[in-house]
Amino acid sequence: MREISLTDLDDLACGAAVLGTGGGGDPHIGRLLAASAVREYGPVTLCPLDELPRDAAVLQVAMMGAPTVMVEKLPSIDQVSKAAQALSGYLSSGLTHIACAEAGGVNSLIPVVAAAQLGLPLVDADGMGRAFPEIQMVLPTLYGVRATPMSIADEKGNRVVLDAVDNHWAERLARSATIDMGCSAMIASYAMTGDQARESLVPGSLSLCAELGELVRRARAAHTDPVDAVVTRLGGRRLFTGKVTDVERRTTTGFARGTATLSGMDEDAGGELVLRFQNEYLVAEIDGEARATVPDLICTLDRESGEAVTTEALRFGQRVSVIYAPADPRWHTEEGLALAGPRYFGYDLDPVGAAR
Amino acid sequence: MREISLTDLDDLACGAAVLGTGGGGDPHIGRLLAASAVREYGPVTLCPLDELPRDAAVLQVAMMGAPTVMVEKLPSIDQVSKAAQALSGYLSSGLTHIACAEAGGVNSLIPVVAAAQLGLPLVDADGMGRAFPEIQMVLPTLYGVRATPMSIADEKGNRVVLDAVDNHWAERLARSATIDMGCSAMIASYAMTGDQARESLVPGSLSLCAELGELVRRARAAHTDPVDAVVTRLGGRRLFTGKVTDVERRTTTGFARGTATLSGMDEDAGGELVLRFQNEYLVAEIDGEARATVPDLICTLDRESGEAVTTEALRFGQRVSVIYAPADPRWHTEEGLALAGPRYFGYDLDPVGAAR
Numbered sequence A, B: 001m002r003e004i005s006l007t008d009l010d011d012l013a014c015g016a017a018v019l020g021t022g023g024g025g026d027p028h029i030g031r032l033l034a035a036s037a038v039r040e041y042g043p044v045t046l047c048p049l050d051e052l053p054r055d056a057a058v059l060q061v062a063m064m065g066a067p068t069v070m071v072e073k074l075p076s077i078d079q080v081s082k083a084a085q086a087l088s089g090y091l092s093s094g095l096t097h098i099a100c101a102e103a104g105g106v107n108s109l110i111p112v113v114a115a116a117q118l119g120l121p122l123v124d125a126d127g128m129g130r131a132f133p134e135i136q137m138v139l140p141t142l143y144g145v146r147a148t149p150m151s152i153a154d155e156k157g158n159r160v161v162l163d164a165v166d167n168h169w170a171e172r173l174a175r176s177a178t179i180d181m182g183c184s185a186m187i188a189s190y191a192m193t194g195d196q197a198r199e200s201l202v203p204g205s206l207s208l209c210a211e212l213g214e215l216v217r218r219a220r221a222a223h224t225d226p227v228d229a230v231v232t233r234l235g236g237r238r239l240f241t242g243k244v245t246d247v248e249r250r251t252t253t254g255f256a257r258g259t260a261t262l263s264g265m266d267e268d269a270g271g272e273l274v275l276r277f278q279n280e281y282l283v284a285e286i287d288g289e290a291r292a293t294v295p296d297l298i299c300t301l302d303r304e305s306g307e308a309v310t311t312e313a314l315r316f317g318q319r320v321s322v323i324y325a326p327a328d329p330r331w332h333t334e335e336g337l338a339l340a341g342p343r344y345f346g347y348d349l350d351p352v353g354a355a356r
Helices: A006-019 A027-041 A077-087 A106-118 A167-180 A194-200 A205-221 A226-234 A334-340 B006-019 B027-041 B077-087 B106-118 B167-180 B194-200 B205-221 B226-234 B334-340
Strands: A044-048 A057-065 A097-100 A122-126 A150-153 A159-163 A184-193 A237-252 A255-264 A272-278 A280-286 A289-293 A297-302 A319-325 B044-048 B057-065 B097-100 B122-126 B150-153 B159-163 B184-193 B237-252 B255-264 B272-278 B280-286 B289-293 B297-302 B319-325
Touching: A006 A027, A006 A106, A006 A205, A006 A297, A027 A077, A027 A106, A044 A106, A057 A077, A057 A106, A057 A167, A057 A194, A077 A106, A077 A150, A077 A159, A077 A184, A097 A106, A097 A194, A106 A122, A106 A205, A122 A205, A150 A167, A159 A167, A167 A184, A167 B167, A184 A194, A205 A226, A226 A237, A226 A297, A226 A319, A237 A272, A237 A280, A237 A289, A280 A297, B006 B027, B006 B106, B006 B205, B006 B297, B027 B077, B027 B106, B044 B106, B057 B077, B057 B106, B057 B167, B057 B194, B077 B106, B077 B150, B077 B159, B077 B184, B097 B106, B097 B194, B106 B122, B106 B205, B122 B205, B150 B167, B159 B167, B167 B184, B184 B194, B205 B226, B226 B237, B226 B297, B226 B319, B237 B272, B237 B280, B237 B289, B280 B297
Parallel strands: A044 A122, A057 A097, A097 A122, B044 B122, B057 B097, B097 B122
Antiparallel strands: A057 A184, A150 A159, A150 A184, A159 B159, A237 A255, A237 A319, A255 A272, A272 A280, A280 A289, A297 A319, B057 B184, B150 B159, B150 B184, B237 B255, B237 B319, B255 B272, B272 B280, B280 B289, B297 B319
């Protein structure tokens, strides 16, 4: 894929929802915004990570907040570029490329909006290879790239620019501002050079999203199992198929947090699966035993259509398959686990899933 | 007073504590910082408001947060100028003058530190003629001066720059950042021209602080009543003299909030006085009846020494006089009362005190 045109957006949104691991915000909202931006400004050029010039000036643009709020408080196209523009006075050189902070949900599509509107190429890569809930949880943090200067913009016209002592402080200050702004805001952060981007980002994320979307679409057309197609492409496995019997969800400290419980269906041995989430799924337990955890990917896919179901869309009675997929191996280093392993999120667990 | 030298700082701090109306932070901390800055950088030139050039570029520098925290988390001289420096990239022209946001407590002294360190003259004026707890509560708000661009700096090195849609939003966003920073931070805001400053500030505030301090000092030396000297100079009156019998104080939502109860002493008719505060005193009730309210000044002075007692220093058994003094008349306009009248603070009261 060398550019993103209107016809690519459905596949892109579908695949992004898978890598969003339950979070990352509703990809349909992102698709609508991206479609509107591409219609107005034309297709977006995609730049493979290995073709990025060494001295490129790359900026990540994303939506921050609780996905539960995003579905009710839609951003506008203008708001997206405002965050990037608020930073322009801070960056020593002009921006040359836009990048994705996360591959997942709305945040695979928001950078398409920014790139279209600003007339800049979009790097085919992202900072995680999945979605994670906090600002500092990107591979660039492991390479010493600073999240700040970072800007935060809301739909009312408020703008905040941060210069934090580290990426954890960037998260803390940005989260408070986002909560003030109504739990959903647009951010621009992790300004980096082409060299830094090549070293620290996950290559091919947007192509992978589009490919996953295409696999699901083709499987449905061929009446084969779309969940199998996704699992095979990601080198993962199906953990469970069941019916949603309970969802406990609250929007607190700026996140959508909660648990979802699924009861196994005939075809499965397992009795009950519990998913614990903070925007994204963190732990999947079957009959009380952790069977997959962060940093690996846990995704809920509609059992029939293969469409990913985000945490805020989980409803009683839905029939979903829960799948596991391995994260970028850098997340399994000591530093990676300190940033986004189960213990960071308060679970006294070694990471589960990767070794099997 | 044409300049502020080391010998002026005691009087300045003493008078600033009076106009601080219980808030504005511990003036002794401000005095120590100012003394250290003046010792290092020399005396600060004071510019009378009516001599300010029309095209001057004036910036207010202040400490923001809960006074209860400020006494335990002392700022450094460097931190003061960091807030002003963080804004320099935002201001179209270079700074020419520093001003006080409030006359009161530490915030009459912090601008002395900034002016000394930055080598700029300090305007003999302030934005309130007293201290108030929130960012938007300055007379410049009534004249359409914007609080933002505004910067917030902590002692760790974190910096936030805000561009808010109005001054209430500036308060909201700045308060959250200040709470994250540990309930105490340094801010620079209300960049304005000389013309705007002359129109909207209260003239002569720093001279008045120094004069009040001198009156208290001379009264003590002459064994006359320092409280009388203050009341006469401010055109106010003594409301009550009594012993502190109870102080209920909590640091919440970034403010020091609470009530203080005083029992009347022989010389007074009144039985009990209750002071309600949010950093500053908001309402003084005698035997259940409001006898003074914001926007006018309510101050607690040590009955013997005449030294102002700030809300965080109130202790059981202290003998204090509670005085009323009229606020700048612009606070009694409809717009002024909407900004800082009793109803804004949640009291269903018409302002009391001014008319008597």
